[in-house]
Amino acid sequence: MDKVDLKRTIATYRAPRGRFEVVDVATATYLAVDGHGDPNTSADFTGAVAALYPVAYRTKFASKRDLGRDYVVPPLEGLWWADDMASFTSRRDKARWHWTLLLVLPDWIDEALVDAALQQVGAGDRPERLDDVRLETLSEGRCVQTLHVGPFDEEAEVLERMHADIAERGLRMTGRHHEIYLSDRRRTAPERQRTILRQPVRPA
Template identity: 65%
Template sequence: MADKIDLRKTLDAYRARQGEFRIVDLEPARYLMVDGHGDPNTSPAFAEAIETLYPVAYALKFASKQELERDYVVPPLEGLWSADDMASFTTARDKSAWNWTLVIRTPDWIDAGLVDAAIGKAAAKNPPRLAELRWELLDEGRAVQTLHVGSFDDEGPVLERMHDAFIPQHGLRMTGRHHEVYLSDFRRVPPERRRTILRQPVEAA
């Protein structure tokens, strides 16, 4: 069997530095996805989405290892975020207004048959929102991203600089959904040590 693959070490999508905004061109990729709405700190649906994604992601990993002899590290949890007023992410920070989709990336060799089998295997653990889970292609194209170290509540000024300064200064405008990649497990890592990639898809203005 080949060495275990860690997408965080091989893909540009997972590379970012604190204090640096970088323009990246991302390849389309497929993700396990669960949608929701509201404050992630208080919404039961947010925790239920996490409890649904991980059993399927790990069942898929083990199926790939056993059936394809291709083992990999399960990629980090990610979140796609949107709101009617984008100021709710920067200045207002009105979390009750947020729409979100929690996602976990799947390697490009995974097919629909493996995903269906993994969902069937995970069903034995009764994930709370399994019926709502889907496997979908995400094509963000060009994006701006940076690394944020610290509490989620401290992201506002970083996003404000990204949205209101860096993006327009480079002849770009925002498109698509705000994207976060949780390099740290926020259920276990204290807020001041969390490492999160902040990404915003863009296009020419």
């Protein structure tokens, strides 16, 4: 049985380093959990991750067993925003951040399979935030994105240049800042972490 790796088969899971690329992102369905606060210290953030992955793996195993279709659980993603976006870009006041953590699902996964996975996870060592896991369909469309290599706290300069590039192209930002974490932060030194930074846009 072939195992599908979505980060290899979906073209927009690749981005150039050092320049900003305009892409069209296809509509996709995700497992999602919302939260607020500093991801380095927030119990909500830790709990969201701890709830998402068991559901993702149960769904993957069911797909392989019941549908004969196997896939690699994809990288973690996040939507990020703040009531005052300066607290996200320049001041980096993480306590004021809102976020939605995401894991994309293959297009053959349906709601029934996810519901069954949720029930199975809940029957065991139940994650504290399991009831907050939901399906979310995201239609971002036209986006500007780049690859950032390095610590998360060094993203601010890249984001400022991205926002300037967007304006120079005659576009304006819409939707929420989107990050795709290609590296496992538990096993990767901060200076080698690879993160796609994505911003939905539309004509100004």
